[in-house]
Amino acid sequence: MNTVLTVDAVNRSFGERQVLKDVSFTVTTGRLTGFVGANGAGKTTTMRIILGVLAADTGTVTWQGAPLNRDVRQRFGYMPEERGLYPKMSVLEQVVYLGRLHGLGAAEARRRTMALLERLELAERANDHVQKLSLGNQQRAQIAAALVHDPELLVLDEPFSGLDPLAVDNVLGVLRERAAAGAAVLFSSHQLDLVERLCDDLVIIANGTIRAAGDRAGLRDRYALPRYAIEVGADAGWLRDEAGVTLVDLDGRHAVFDLAPGADDQQVLRAALTRGPVHAFGPVRPSLAEIFREVIQ
Numbered sequence: 001m002n003t004v005l006t007v008d009a010v011n012r013s014f015g016e017r018q019v020l021k022d023v024s025f026t027v028t029t030g031r032l033t034g035f036v037g038a039n040g041a042g043k044t045t046t047m048r049i050i051l052g053v054l055a056a057d058t059g060t061v062t063w064q065g066a067p068l069n070r071d072v073r074q075r076f077g078y079m080p081e082e083r084g085l086y087p088k089m090s091v092l093e094q095v096v097y098l099g100r101l102h103g104l105g106a107a108e109a110r111r112r113t114m115a116l117l118e119r120l121e122l123a124e125r126a127n128d129h130v131q132k133l134s135l136g137n138q139q140r141a142q143i144a145a146a147l148v149h150d151p152e153l154l155v156l157d158e159p160f161s162g163l164d165p166l167a168v169d170n171v172l173g174v175l176r177e178r179a180a181a182g183a184a185v186l187f188s189s190h191q192l193d194l195v196e197r198l199c200d201d202l203v204i205i206a207n208g209t210i211r212a213a214g215d216r217a218g219l220r221d222r223y224a225l226p227r228y229a230i231e232v233g234a235d236a237g238w239l240r241d242e243a244g245v246t247l248v249d250l251d252g253r254h255a256v257f258d259l260a261p262g263a264d265d266q267q268v269l270r271a272a273l274t275r276g277p278v279h280a281f282g283p284v285r286p287s288l289a290e291i292f293r294e295v296i297q
């Protein structure tokens with residue numbers, strides 16, 4: 001597994017407004033990288049810069065250490081946020097056409113298109129006009145269009161939004177196969193709770209600034225404070241005043257709290273026991289969505 005794409009100190013403004021501030025991260029072959037942030041955080045702008053649709057004011061994007069050019073970008077696959085298939089053309093014609101634009105011969109483009117549509121469970125719709133498809137199926141057609149030329153880098157803007165859980169699994173399976181075959185995959189989402197289950201690496205952006213980046217487990221270890229759940233016999237509100245305790249959730253006799261570095265969990269347990277029975281007490285593992293809650297709102 002190699003780092004292939006490097007976004008380094010990219011800045012971009014629209015008029016007076018700076019929407020990307022020193023954005024840096026990397027994307028690795030064989031892995032799915034989720035690019036997560038709230039609406040307006042700067043995901044699409046970053047992706048457009050990677051694809052060369054938009055220029056950075058300062059900073060660089062490199063592929064295997066070299067600056068990007070048209071030839072390299074021909075080997076990328078992009079699913080833009082604004083989608084962009086022609087409503088009045090059949091799915092088959094359209095994906096074949098896009099494959100040919102990327103240099104595939106007619107027979108090869110057709111063969112790959114059919115295989116992809118089959119894999120995306122869209123083969124029965126191959127001859128339908130895009131406008132006749134459900135939104136979820138239009139999305140799968142878009143994904144086929146981004147994949148048909150077997151790109152080395154896949155950049156997908158919100159590929160899972162609007163898909164039902166079965167379709168998410170299907171698309172995820174397809175992306176995993178591409179990664180296993182050596183592609184690098186970068187996709188954006190505003191749903192950290194969904195994405196943390198789907199990807200290997202995460203890049204978290206808020207207000208144009210990268211807040212955290214790395215593999216899932218590493219991010220959890222780095223950013224999570226020790227978190228505990230407790231169930232006591234009466235209201236657990238007293239926890240609020242315990243040294244080193246930050247309440248995450250309080251619901252009557254149940255509470256979830258973080259402990260400051262150096263604070264003693266056993267001290268909290270003893271404090272609880274002086275007030276009455278303790279029915280449950282132990283560490284819990286926060287999800288990334290919980291850790292970065294403010295980033296995704």
Ligand SMILES: Nc1ncnc2c1ncn2[C@@H]1O[C@H](COP(=O)(O)OP(=O)(O)OP(=O)(O)O)[C@@H](O)[C@H]1O
Nearest residue numbers: 014019037038039040041042043044045046081190
């Ligand atoms: N062409 C443009 N002209 C002016 N402002 C823009 C332009 N494109 C994007 N912006 C602004 O830049 C900011 C970042 O937008 P961007 O689309 O990159 O965010 P995003 O994270 O992809 O959000 P979303 O999930 O809503 O697409 C937003 O405030 C947006 O309004």
